[in-house]
Amino acid sequence: MSDSREEAQVAAVVAATRTWLERAVIGLQLCPFARAVYVNEQVRYTVSDAQNTNALRSALERELHALVQADASVIDTTLLIHPLVLTDFLEYNDFLDIAEATVEALGLEGVVQIASFHPAYQFAGTSSSDVTNCTNRSPYPMLHLLREASVSRAVAAFPDAPNIYQRNIDTMRRLGVGGWAALGLEAPGRAAT
Numbered sequence: 001m002s003d004s005r006e007e008a009q010v011a012a013v014v015a016a017t018r019t020w021l022e023r024a025v026i027g028l029q030l031c032p033f034a035r036a037v038y039v040n041e042q043v044r045y046t047v048s049d050a051q052n053t054n055a056l057r058s059a060l061e062r063e064l065h066a067l068v069q070a071d072a073s074v075i076d077t078t079l080l081i082h083p084l085v086l087t088d089f090l091e092y093n094d095f096l097d098i099a100e101a102t103v104e105a106l107g108l109e110g111v112v113q114i115a116s117f118h119p120a121y122q123f124a125g126t127s128s129s130d131v132t133n134c135t136n137r138s139p140y141p142m143l144h145l146l147r148e149a150s151v152s153r154a155v156a157a158f159p160d161a162p163n164i165y166q167r168n169i170d171t172m173r174r175l176g177v178g179g180w181a182a183l184g185l186e187a188p189g190r191a192a193t
Contacts, residue, residue, distance in 0.1 A: 010047045013083055016139040016187050017045060023183045028175070030135055030168050033154035042076035050085045053095055060102055060143060064112055067145050078145040083187070086141050089120040099143055113151065115144040119187065134180045135168045139187040 021043075025034045037043055046063055050056040063080045086092035099114050117138035122128050155161040172180070 006049075012188055013047045013081055013140060014045045016185075017079060017081055017142070020139050020185045024134075024185055027183075028168075028171055030171070032158055032164065033151075037076045037150075040076075042072075042074065044070075044075045044078040046078060046080050048080060048082040048085075050082055052085060053098065056082050056085050056095070057098060057102060060099060061106065063145060064103065064106055064108055067147065068108065068111060072147060072150065076147060076150050079142050080145060081140050081142040083140040087119075089118050089122060092116075092118050092141050111148055113146050113148055115146060117142045117144060129177070131172045131175065131177050131180060132169045134172050134175075137185075139185055 021034065021038055025031050026038060044063075044067070046059070048056060048059040050059050059082070060080060063078050067075060067078050086095050093116075096114070096116055103109055103112055103114065117136050118141045119137055119139060120128065121136040121138075122133050123130075123136075126133055158164075160167075
């Protein structure tokens with residue numbers, strides 16, 4: 001594959017992710033802390049070409065190191081997007097244990113945490129069609145690497161932080177499946193789930 005084609009594919013993945021951030025995460029206020037880092041361009045978008053879990057784990061290690069070594073005013077959070085691996089949600093969900101073990105093995109517990117997003121995200125106890133799953137549905141599978149210190153500051157500054165989860169469920173129920181679909185957030189070339 002030519003470099004220009006690969007660059008175009010990476011650009012399309014990042015563009016779809018930015019649209020998701022703008023329309024869902026920020027637009028629906030699913031995360032009240034996201035706007036500031038997005039507007040200040042402190043989000044690092046890394047599109048991995050990993051095609052197996054070992055390669056993804058290596059990419060995760062690199063991104064964890066890059067995040068903790070970067071100045072937080074330049075890179076406060078990283079989205080490690082991996083469109084070619086763990087497209088099955090159950091496999092992705094199993095990998096989260098490996099991701100957490102990687103954080104621990106690098107001595108980064110309490111420094112970095114991982115939030116999970118996937119096109120077929122499904123919370124335990126819900127059906128796959130439950131609209132509340134959309135709070136964690138992204139155009140592509142991704143691991144969101146967050147600095148613990150930034151999360152703590154954001155939570156301290158937001159008095160209603162404990163109620164975010166319930167507020168998001170209420171938002172999704174009001175929006176409904178049709179409202180979510182109308183946001184046009186599925187990955188290019190992929191039908192909405």
